[in-house]
Amino acid sequence: MRTFRALTFIFCSLCLSLTSAARAAEFNVLPQQGDKPSIILVQGDLLEGDEKKFINSALSLSDTVVILESDGGNLVAGIEIGKAIKLKGFSTFVPNGSRCASACGLAWLGGRVRIMGRNALVGFHAAYSKDDGKVSSAANALIGAYLNQLGLPSSAVIYITSPQPDEMRYLTIADAQRVGIDVKEFDLKQPRGNATTPLSAPERKSLVNREKDTASFVRVYWQTLSNRLTNSSDLGRLFNPEVDYYGKPMDRSAVIEDKENFFKRWPNRDYQMESPPTSVSCDGDTCYVYGMVRWDLSSDTRGRRSTGSGRYSFAISWRTGSPQIFREVLDASDRKIETYRSSASTEQTPLAPAAPAPAPIQQSSGPELLGSYGAWNTYVKGAGRSQTCYALASPMRREPYSKLKDTTANIFITNRPGDRIKNEIAINLGYPTSDRSEGTASVDGKIFELITKGTNAWIRDQTMEDDFIRSLRSGSRLIVKAYSARGTPSYDTYNLNNVSGALNRSWEACN
Numbered sequence: 001m002r003t004f005r006a007l008t009f010i011f012c013s014l015c016l017s018l019t020s021a022a023r024a025a026e027f028n029v030l031p032q033q034g035d036k037p038s039i040i041l042v043q044g045d046l047l048e049g050d051e052k053k054f055i056n057s058a059l060s061l062s063d064t065v066v067i068l069e070s071d072g073g074n075l076v077a078g079i080e081i082g083k084a085i086k087l088k089g090f091s092t093f094v095p096n097g098s099r100c101a102s103a104c105g106l107a108w109l110g111g112r113v114r115i116m117g118r119n120a121l122v123g124f125h126a127a128y129s130k131d132d133g134k135v136s137s138a139a140n141a142l143i144g145a146y147l148n149q150l151g152l153p154s155s156a157v158i159y160i161t162s163p164q165p166d167e168m169r170y171l172t173i174a175d176a177q178r179v180g181i182d183v184k185e186f187d188l189k190q191p192r193g194n195a196t197t198p199l200s201a202p203e204r205k206s207l208v209n210r211e212k213d214t215a216s217f218v219r220v221y222w223q224t225l226s227n228r229l230t231n232s233s234d235l236g237r238l239f240n241p242e243v244d245y246y247g248k249p250m251d252r253s254a255v256i257e258d259k260e261n262f263f264k265r266w267p268n269r270d271y272q273m274e275s276p277p278t279s280v281s282c283d284g285d286t287c288y289v290y291g292m293v294r295w296d297l298s299s300d301t302r303g304r305r306s307t308g309s310g311r312y313s314f315a316i317s318w319r320t321g322s323p324q325i326f327r328e329v330l331d332a333s334d335r336k337i338e339t340y341r342s343s344a345s346t347e348q349t350p351l352a353p354a355a356p357a358p359a360p361i362q363q364s365s366g367p368e369l370l371g372s373y374g375a376w377n378t379y380v381k382g383a384g385r386s387q388t389c390y391a392l393a394s395p396m397r398r399e400p401y402s403k404l405k406d407t408t409a410n411i412f413i414t415n416r417p418g419d420r421i422k423n424e425i426a427i428n429l430g431y432p433t434s435d436r437s438e439g440t441a442s443v444d445g446k447i448f449e450l451i452t453k454g455t456n457a458w459i460r461d462q463t464m465e466d467d468f469i470r471s472l473r474s475g476s477r478l479i480v481k482a483y484s485a486r487g488t489p490s491y492d493t494y495n496l497n498n499v500s501g502a503l504n505r506s507w508e509a510c511n
Contacts (some may be wrong), residue, residue, distance in 0.1 A: 082110030384484025
């Protein structure tokens with residue numbers, strides 16, 4: 001197939017420009033070169049109206065591959081882009097190491113030929129209402145009708161729409177075959193054209209043994225993380241000197257430090273591989289592995305427990321004779337945080353801001369967790385006129401990571417009925433700023449100006465707070481940009497999935 005033969009050229013020419021998208025979608029067209037197809041590169045979160053931008057980009061094109069990298073976004077935009085792709089007969093491609101989830105995954109399904117890299121993430125979940133975070137029957141009916149138009153069987157429709165809104169089901173080649181989704185897997189290492197060199201019997205045996213050894217190493221790795229770690233050297237020998245660690249280049253010592261900090265937060269750990277790895281493939285001294293793992297983590301001192309499952313992806317080098325990880329990713333598709341009372345509990349729950357802007361955020365003890373909604377938690381403290389309820393979240397990404405890795409940031413949205421305060425917004429940046437300096441809060445590209453004082457920031461124009469809350473409820477990503485006292489910019493990215501559930505719970509508890 002001509003499109004498939006061109007993918008090596010396409011991927012190599014674009015791999016340096018593919019980065020994790022946390023911004024409004026961009027549509028870039030690379031014109032046809034010789035016998036190579038045209039390319040439409042879609043990166044970023046899909047917003048309402050983006051389907052029109054895509055159609056405008058695609059109108060004059062014929063033989064085209066649509067390369068997708070997005071965490072999702074607007075449902076209708078994803079479906080309409082998928083319809084346009086199907087109408088034009090374009091192919092769709094999610095490259096190795098890239099993620100195309102939610103609305104993006106629906107768009108990808110529209111491809112005449114659907115292609116995914118060996119370690120690509122294509123994810124699906126049920127559609128939900130932004131108002132309460134609950135499954136939307138009407139929206140899922142819309143998805144079902146679209147999938148029927150694509151000619152997918154009912155087994156595929158059920159597979160795509162059955163995960164809960166706060167879960168993510170990542171497609172595997174085996175699952176695709178089982179539920180009737182036609183998918184081609186592309187591996188950058190595969191032979192081009194029809195030229196292949198058969199392996200000799202000893203080479204074939206060596207390759208099989210290497211793949212078995214790699215699968216065993218991954219099993220040992222999860223066992224090592226499960227309370228079997230005795231010192232840093234036990235962990236350090238498992239990693240390459242340089243590691244692509246959850247999308248960030250880090251040296252071995254930084255990875256070990258991050259792991260050790262994680263172990264301190266979660267002293268009790270149990271990781272269980274759900275089955276042998278879904279895929280193990282080796283090319284010389286380099287092997288690629290992915291599969292599913294379940295975890296049960298707890299901290300008696302904090303009274304917290306985390307359970308769930310996720311899809312792991314490793315790249316492992318055998319060049320030194322022993323396996324060493326040089327890329328690690330664990331993408332959580334099902335995660336639950338619980339609290340419990342323990343006699344060893346000494347650490348306090350995150351605290352709410354008590355003073356209105358622009359005074360610095362004050363904190364007091366005693367908040368009670370009311371519920372968890374994805375990345376958001378809702379708390380209550382006090383009673384009567386002094387009662388305070390608030391929704392709180394921490395950023396899923398902080399940049400520049402090297403300067404902010406030891407700091408903590410949060411956004412608080414507070415209700416204090418005794419003071420007639422509703423949805424007061426305060427942002428803790430985690431580092432000193434220049435007082436009254438400027439910053440921005442961008443919700444899917446819509447900009448709100450901030451003002452800072454100390455380590456905190458607020459919406460500059462308080463009359464815009466209601467509009468900001470409405471944008472949070474309907475948005476998918478919040479990016480907070482601020483400047484340190486030295487003038488260095490920072491970018492905190494917050495996930496807005498299920499924020500409406502947290503806000504609603506806070507309002508109900510304090511009214």
